[in-house]
Amino acid sequence: MSDAITNDPELERKGCAAAAEYAQIHWAKLQRLVNDDAVPAESIELHGNDRRLYACFRASISEDVAVLRAEQLKTRIWRDLLTCMDGRVKDHNFMTLLRPDAALSYDDQRENLFVVPRAQFLMIELARQREGCYDGAWRAKRRACAMPASAPLRLTRTTRYSVLECAASTARIVGVDASSSAADASATSATAEGAEEESDNARAARLGKQLAECVPCAEAARRLPCPRTAARRPRDGAPVVIDGALDQAACAEACAAALAFFDGAGDRRIAEQQLHRGDDVAFVPLFGEDEGSPLRQALGPARRLLARAAADIGDADLLVPEVAQLALYDGCKRNLKPGYVAHRDNASTPGAAGENYREVTLLLYLNGAPPGASGGELRSYVGAEPSDLDGATALRVDDIQPRAGRLVLFESRTLLHAVRPVGLWRRVALSLWCLKRIPNDRLSPLTDILGADAFQYLDAISLARLAACARVFGKKKDGRSLCDAAARQQLSALREEFLTGVKSIDGMDWLLYRQIPSWIYCLYDWEESSAALGRWGPVDMFGDRGWTFRRKEKEREKRKRAVDEIRHQIHIKGSRAQEYVDDFLAELLRDAREED
Ligand SMILES: O=C(O)CCC(=O)C(=O)O
Ligand SMILES: [Fe+2]
Structure with missing residues (x-):
């Protein structure tokens, strides 16, 4: 024509x-x-x-x-x-x-x-x-x-996260039930949200959830075989940038699958846009079978690369979490220009508020800004003083462009960094934080004894018992101990299943009070006993036999000795710890009745 x-x-x-x-x-x-x-x-x-x-x-x-x-x-x-x-x-x-x-x-x-x-x-x-x-x-x-009918998005509770789960893609979207257990593993110690108020993320990190769900990096690399990378330990506060760590085809496939996944989640991706960061986040299990999970399959090479890079850093003490974070900064959504304000991924000073276990941050970019689009640079404030929250003292400010296959590593405690607002494009990256145990972890004396891995193998009842013990000798000021938090989570999940019929160690039905068996509350009260005498014990706890108890310093001493004993027993008996904890609690309760 x-x-x-x-x-x-x-x-x-x-x-x-x-x-x-x-x-x-x-x-x-x-x-x-x-x-x-x-x-x-x-x-x-x-x-x-x-x-x-x-x-x-x-x-x-x-x-x-x-x-x-x-x-x-x-x-x-x-x-x-x-x-x-x-x-x-x-x-x-x-x-x-x-x-x-x-x-x-x-x-x-x-x-x-x-x-x-x-x-x-x-x-x-x-x-x-x-x-x-x-x-x-x-x-x-x-x-x-x-959203295929076979894979509806549904709210699920796991021991780890309260999440929206898309069965078909085995990624988990965080942010639905932030009040209870959302753990998006992104604790920020120095963000614009204010140092005083601890975010859910920070709390989750502080409670050591990440540490309870990780493996040594050598083991991670064994589980996910991949050729050696050029990754090395970042030093001197500057990031290490490695281009071409992942090939373009693998990046394109991973990126497309990630976008499809987020699109599938629609507006349910994240409950509320946070002020300090504008990304949508999903957690992708690093290990396990790929079958039946298009997203995990598509992310396979990226997951392997990150696990290998973690091992290549060469620090045997580093741990790799079982999940990697997939983040989408969607510059095409609601005309927002999402970014992430200046922050560090861990507290710069040990023991400071918001401290978590992150040691090295690994970022793998799956795409870069297309021609004509801009923003999304990783801004790093190299040399900023530990107390500097906005980069005013930085010796150098580097903007690192996201590019498909570019791997960036930096020290989580040291590098102050931000994500520059993302223009009209959709920036996709996978992050992994290598963790390190904190010496003399104040969070969990029991973890020191049992090892964080133990929590994976204990059922709710055992965890509850351990929690009770931990409360007795755990450090109160910092909130719940690791096992306490784990127990609460498991118990609240159990609540729906067993409203009755779950027996406590002394054979009584658990009386559910604010979702937690009331005997745990009794122990809390017990622990909280101060020099002042007071009455304690919810009357309904023991039903008809309702009783009260007058706390005394000498009982506190007795408990402490018992706890020390348990600690010792746990240490020497290893896997039989649970029985000893049972005995201990039974004894405590028996004593309490006798006193009455
Ligand atoms: O994606 C990036 O470049 C950095 C993201 C970040 O800082 C974070 O998620 O903590
Ligand atoms: Fe960060």
Whole structure:
């Protein structure tokens, strides 16, 4: 056809990557409609003057735009119309990908996408928005596609996190039930949120959840075989940057799977956008089978690389958590420019508020800013003083560009860093924090004795007993001990299952009081006994036999001796610790009754 518009090969060559990125951004915008039925389709802005552009289009062309054939796009009318757009529409002739069928995603019709000038794309998409192509039925269908019926997002409680879990992808989204146990493993010691107020994250980190769920790095590398990397221990407060740590193909696959995963989670990704950081976070198990999990499979090479890099740092004391963090800074979401304010991943001074176990931070970028997009640099304030929270004392400020396959390592306690606001692109990275036990860990004397791993093998009842013991000799001021926290979590999960019928060590039904068996509360009270005498013991705890108890210093002494004894027994008996703890608690309760 003589008046057909032909594609300019030069334009194609230059615009290929940009077109793909633009398509991704456009699809992300439409995702808002999928996630929220209340959003009118035409409220998604595509261009500065959408109404006018749409009117202009409909003044010339009356065809239906829901499903288009190639020849419909190359007519003389279109050519004239597009010629008028020069100077009126920004980037009017930029190569842009158009979906032939509005009902389907880019992926669904990957082979058949049209390459059209930007102005043409805009007019067609604006018409689709305004003419019902993205109506309720379309949204429902897209939702169904994103979330197969067999894999609904559901709220689950595990011993570790309270999470939204997508069964098909085995990644876990944090942030649904922040009040109880959200542990997004991102404790921040020096963020804008204020030093006084401890975040859920910080609390989770302080309680050592990460430490209870990790393996020595050599073991991690054994479990996830991968060739040696160039990773080395970062020193002198400066980050180590290694390019090409992961090949482009692996990055592209991982990135696409991550974006699909986050898109599938929709608005449920994160309950509330936090002020100091704008990313969406999911936790991906580092180890285990890949089958049945597209996301985990796609992240396989990245997970192996991180585990290997952790081992290559060469510090035998380093531990690798069982989960890596997948973070999306979605610059295409709600016109936000998400970033992360200046912070350190661990307290710069040992013992300071917010301290956790992070020693080395590993960041693996799965993509970089596409041409024309900007932001998202990792800003590092090298040499900033430990008390400096905003980088004023930095000797050097380096902006490290995210790039597919780029691995960055830095000392978690030392490097003050930020993520610069991300422009119109979707930045995807996988992070892993290598942990190190804190000498004389104030959090958990029992952990020192049993080892953090023990918590994985103890059932709720055992943990509760250990918790009770830990409370007796644990350091109160810092909050719950490790096992106390673990016990609470397991017990509250159990609550739904067994409202009755779970027996405490002395054969009584657990009386659930604020989700925790009341005998634990008795022990708390017991522990809290001060020099002043007081009455204690919830009357209902022992039902008909309700009794009270007058606390005395000498009993406190007695308990302390008993606890020391238990500690000793645990130490020498190893795995039989549980029995001894049982005996100890039984004894405590017996004593208490006798006293009465
Ligand atoms: O993604 C990055 O570049 C850094 C993210 C970060 O600082 C964090 O998650 O703690
Ligand atoms: Fe960080």
